[in-house]
Amino acid sequence: MVIKGEATVVKHTGSHYMLSILPDWDLFPAVLRGKIRLKGSSATNPVAVGDIVSFEADVPEGAVVSDNVTLENPAVITAVKPRRNYIIRKSTNLSRQTHIIAANLDRAFIIATIDYPEIKLPFLDRILVTCEVYNIPVTIVLNKVDLYRESHKEMLEAFHEIYEGAGYTVMEVSALTGEGVDALREACNGHVSLFSGVSGVGKSSLIKALDPSLDPKVGEISEVHVQGKHTTTFYEMYSLASGGFIVDTPGLRGFGLVDLKKEEIALYFPEMLKASENCRFAPCTHTHEPGCAVKEAVEAGEISYDRYSSYLGMLDEEGKYR
Numbered sequence: 001m002v003i004k005g006e007a008t009v010v011k012h013t014g015s016h017y018m019l020s021i022l023p024d025w026d027l028f029p030a031v032l033r034g035k036i037r038l039k040g041s042s043a044t045n046p047v048a049v050g051d052i053v054s055f056e057a058d059v060p061e062g063a064v065v066s067d068n069v070t071l072e073n074p075a076v077i078t079a080v081k082p083r084r085n086y087i088i089r090k091s092t093n094l095s096r097q098t099h100i101i102a103a104n105l106d107r108a109f110i111i112a113t114i115d116y117p118e119i120k121l122p123f124l125d126r127i128l129v130t131c132e133v134y135n136i137p138v139t140i141v142l143n144k145v146d147l148y149r150e151s152h153k154e155m156l157e158a159f160h161e162i163y164e165g166a167g168y169t170v171m172e173v174s175a176l177t178g179e180g181v182d183a184l185r186e187a188c189n190g191h192v193s194l195f196s197g198v199s200g201v202g203k204s205s206l207i208k209a210l211d212p213s214l215d216p217k218v219g220e221i222s223e224v225h226v227q228g229k230h231t232t233t234f235y236e237m238y239s240l241a242s243g244g245f246i247v248d249t250p251g252l253r254g255f256g257l258v259d260l261k262k263e264e265i266a267l268y269f270p271e272m273l274k275a276s277e278n279c280r281f282a283p284c285t286h287t288h289e290p291g292c293a294v295k296e297a298v299e300a301g302e303i304s305y306d307r308y309s310s311y312l313g314m315l316d317e318e319g320k321y322r
């Protein structure tokens with residue numbers, strides 16, 4: 001009997017998808033029927049982790065889908081529901097092709113460290129802008145505080161001032177000592193959350209600290225042996241025992257800023273957007289215009305010079321690739 005249903009994509013390998021009907025975590029495989037193309041999309045992947053899809057499955061009457069759907073008898077994805085949001089990266093800097101990393105995210109946790117490795121503020125700001133563009137609430141998680149709380153006291157304080165001043169929540173945690181891990185677990189509960197951060201910040205360690213049954217590094221071994229075929233694992237969703245779901249983004253260097261016009265960039269720096277209400281000109285690029293309230297706020301120290309400088313860097317870069 002063919003039954004129809006809706007489920008969330010929790011994993012994508014080269015040859016098939018794994019679905020689950022959230023918040024249940026009973027995974028079953030599915031394949032795409034024919035070509036599902038998204039109108040106007042230049043994405044290389046039509047279906048991404050976090051997508052809610054319609055599927056059909058051939059199972060005995062009254063049977064539980066996940067018990068009867070196998071790789072030999074997979075469910076078939078027939079449609080992708082409209083996305084609430086999604087994040088993409090460019091395939092390369094010069095290409096217009098994009099890859100959808102994840103869809104329908106409730107929030108994003110950007111994992112960073114003040115040191116070990118040293119934080120790069122322009123890079124962080126770029127990720128924050130991307131989250132603003134896609135309307136994904138974001139929390140900054142400073143991991144490894146055990147290492148630098150004393151040695152980098154002033155930098156840590158300055159960081160809080162800059163980013164809390166810009167309107168973001170900044171959490172301090174340590175996957176090593178467990179400090180702040182309960183608060184992070186609590187913040188993940190009931191949501192589908194993106195975990196992002198450059199390699200080495202302790203993202204895998206943190207996910208493990210949140211739920212010891214999870215081992216994201218295992219997923220990084222991209223060759224998985226399935227039915228005699230090698231397939232590559234891409235992005236993946238995890239279920240936290242405490243509740244909530246995490247989309248891990250291994251090897252993600254950065255998000256591409258796609259389809260942002262120069263005059264739009266400042267809209268995604270919340271503190272600049274607010275100050276710009278008082279600019280004499282609209283639109284204002286907050287660079288050369290007289291009576292620019294953003295520049296005044298930077299000079300008065302109300303807007304962080306680092307953030308403004310990231311903004312100028314993005315202005316400079318946008319346009320190069322179009």
Ligand code: GDP
Nearest residue numbers: 143144147174175176199200201202203204205
């Ligand atoms: P990932 O690349 O972001 O997934 O980082 P890993 O989880 O592999 O961690 C990178 C290194 O940092 C490992 O040697 C971890 O043991 C170490 N590490 C992770 N979290 C912490 C922490 O909170 N404190 C300290 N001192 N080291 C940590």
Ligand code: ZN
Nearest residue numbers: 279284286292
């Ligand atoms: Zn201005």
